[in-house]
Amino acid sequence: MAQAFFGGVHPNDMKAATNEKAIEQLAAPAEVVIPMSMHIGAPCKPCVAVGDKVKIGQRIGEPGGFVSAPIHASVSGTVKAVEPRPFSMGGTMMSVVIENDFQDTVCEDIKPVDDPENLTPEQLVEIVKNAGIVGMGGATFPTHVKISSSLGKVDYVIINAAECEPYITGDHRAMLERPEQVIKGATLLAKCFGVDKVYIGVEANKQNAADTLNKTIAELKAPVVVEVLHTRYPQGAEKQLCQAVSGRQVPSGKLPADAGCCIFNLNTTCAIYKAVYTGMPVVRKVVTVSGSGVIEPKNLECPIGTPITNLFDACGGLKDETYKLIMGGPMMGLAQYDINVTVGKGSGAMLAFAGDEEKYVEDPQCIRCGKCVGVCPIRLEPVFMYKYLMKGDWETWRDQFHGMDCIECGACTYTCPARLPLTHAFRMGKQQVNNARMKAKAEADAKAAAEKAAAEKKEA
Numbered sequence: 001m002a003q004a005f006f007g008g009v010h011p012n013d014m015k016a017a018t019n020e021k022a023i024e025q026l027a028a029p030a031e032v033v034i035p036m037s038m039h040i041g042a043p044c045k046p047c048v049a050v051g052d053k054v055k056i057g058q059r060i061g062e063p064g065g066f067v068s069a070p071i072h073a074s075v076s077g078t079v080k081a082v083e084p085r086p087f088s089m090g091g092t093m094m095s096v097v098i099e100n101d102f103q104d105t106v107c108e109d110i111k112p113v114d115d116p117e118n119l120t121p122e123q124l125v126e127i128v129k130n131a132g133i134v135g136m137g138g139a140t141f142p143t144h145v146k147i148s149s150s151l152g153k154v155d156y157v158i159i160n161a162a163e164c165e166p167y168i169t170g171d172h173r174a175m176l177e178r179p180e181q182v183i184k185g186a187t188l189l190a191k192c193f194g195v196d197k198v199y200i201g202v203e204a205n206k207q208n209a210a211d212t213l214n215k216t217i218a219e220l221k222a223p224v225v226v227e228v229l230h231t232r233y234p235q236g237a238e239k240q241l242c243q244a245v246s247g248r249q250v251p252s253g254k255l256p257a258d259a260g261c262c263i264f265n266l267n268t269t270c271a272i273y274k275a276v277y278t279g280m281p282v283v284r285k286v287v288t289v290s291g292s293g294v295i296e297p298k299n300l301e302c303p304i305g306t307p308i309t310n311l312f313d314a315c316g317g318l319k320d321e322t323y324k325l326i327m328g329g330p331m332m333g334l335a336q337y338d339i340n341v342t343v344g345k346g347s348g349a350m351l352a353f354a355g356d357e358e359k360y361v362e363d364p365q366c367i368r369c370g371k372c373v374g375v376c377p378i379r380l381e382p383v384f385m386y387k388y389l390m391k392g393d394w395e396t397w398r399d400q401f402h403g404m405d406c407i408e409c410g411a412c413t414y415t416c417p418a419r420l421p422l423t424h425a426f427r428m429g430k431q432q433v434n435n436a437r438m439k440a441k442a443e444a445d446a447k448a449a450a451e452k453a454a455a456e457k458k459e460a
């Protein structure tokens with residue numbers, strides 16, 4: 001078995017509700033609301049207008065810069081609105097609303113690549129870019145940027161199939177039901193990077209998925225190796241996965257590519273397969289709908305932009321006592337305050353919780369047990385980090401306690417017996433640091449502009 005990483009926790013995986021349920025196709029919604037930002041980087045600019053007819057796979061959002069990814073129509077129909085709508089990351093986001101005509105008309109541009117076996121790395125990057133593929137495990141970093149910036153620098157290509165967050169089982173089901181997509185997608189990456197083999201990291205609690213992949217690898221004689229990993233959260237975090245599979249540690253402030261590793265989510269790998277072998281860009285997503293508030297948990301595949309209410313309706317609805325909705329896993333997902341948000345490229349789960357699961361504590365006090373230090377996979381000291389942030393001293397938090405290295409995995413919060421909101425505080429700390437950085441840059445830019453204007457005036 002692969003190497004263990006430092007720290008981590010063993011939460012109840014809560015996967016039994018859906019891990020034996022096949023992925024179901026959700027009935028297409030009457031309307032999809034597609035946000036123009038489903039990736040890290042510049043939001044897209046809508047390239048359709050109200051009244052336009054669109055087809056499945058047609059581009060409706062142009063990338064806003066190099067670090068961006070185009071967005072495509074997920075149903076055929078008529079553009080009903082181009083306007084800000086509730087957004088799963090908070091607030092509102094410019095969105096394209098399409099009224100479904102239920103004709104499922106596919107755009108004429110969608111066609112498979114002629115010779116998938118012999119693509120050059122540059123051709124694959126272009127296909128990935130045009131298909132709008134991003135880190136579909138939730139990171140949402142544009143995949144073409146990741147590939148192009150890593151080419152020639154990495155000798156380990158790793159597919160992240162750890163799926164270590166509790167409740168989520170979409171990747172597990174994809175490995176069981178679509179192993180050929182996974183292995184052929186991984187083979188495309190092996191050729192692109194010129195490596196002898198690609199590693200797929202699967203946690204030990206999904207041994208049947210590892211067996212299925214191994215069977216397909218043998219049948220296809222693919223240059224792919226399945227690594228069975230310890231079942232421990234956050235096994236699927238990039239730095240931890242990199243260490244578990246390659247034995248290499250990613251230094252503070254660096255990326256896996258700096259340790260010679262490039263990591264792709266399993267869903268991303270399937271999206272690469274689809275873009276090459278069918279020509280279809282990212283227009284659908286598998287979402288695990290689960291949690292104590294969901295009447296009949298399921299794995300559903302739906303068009304991007306599907307309202308989350310349609311997901312819950314397909315699962316028998318929500319229980320009356322539901323008090324919390326989370327998009328993503330319970331450790332790293334985001335609480336949702338508006339039922340009108342829709343499924344995006346990075347939405348792997350939609351969870352609802354009911355009853356008395358919330359363990360909120362008024363005015364929590366640290367009891368100095370040190371448990372948070374023992375579980376932090378980055379070897380940080382959450383207890384002291386929290387103390388300094390509560391004093392408003394984010395500079396000490398950043399410089400002496402390396403707060404910016406926090407991967408927001410939530411392991412410290414999970415383990416803290418005093419129920420301190422540690423991870424939430426660290427997210428806020430990062431926001432403060434980023435705000436200060438942007439303020440300093442704006443001041444420096446303004447000063448430089450004023451000096452330039454003064455120099456020009458003097459010359460004149």
Ligand code: SF4
Nearest residue numbers: 376406407409410412
């Ligand atoms: S949330 Fe941050 S500080 Fe807490 S365990 Fe994870 S990496 Fe460490």
Ligand code: SF4
Nearest residue numbers: 366367369370372416
């Ligand atoms: S786990 Fe919680 S109570 Fe224990 S030292 Fe850390 S912050 Fe304090």
